[in-house]
Amino acid sequence: MWIPTVSQAWAVLSVAIVLEVAGTTCMRLSEGFTRLTPSVLIFVFYAASFALNTLVIRTLGLSVVYAVWSGVGTVLTALIGLFWFREPATALKLASIGLIVIGVMGLHASTRVAAAG
Structure with a gap:
């Protein structure tokens, strides 16, 4: 079984995040499962994302x-909601997104420290 290097794992995780965001965006586009293509793509994108996560773990x-x-996916999904779907950008929403970014950066830094040590 293929075990990715740390840099490969981060690249694969990036693809998994994009697939998760695509799946979540399709939830909105499916209009409550009334549109076939985005409804099917929800499951396709999530399945691919989970499969890649399994390799990266x-x-x-x-x-x-x-x-x-989940953190990066949440931020990207929130930004899509703000810019593509024109959801309101409140101060609390923007501050919360900022806190998620700080947390993700901290987790990323913790893996660098663990890999170096």
């Missing part, structure tokens, strides 16, 4: 992978 660890995947 072997290198980066469960806590980092899931936290970064």
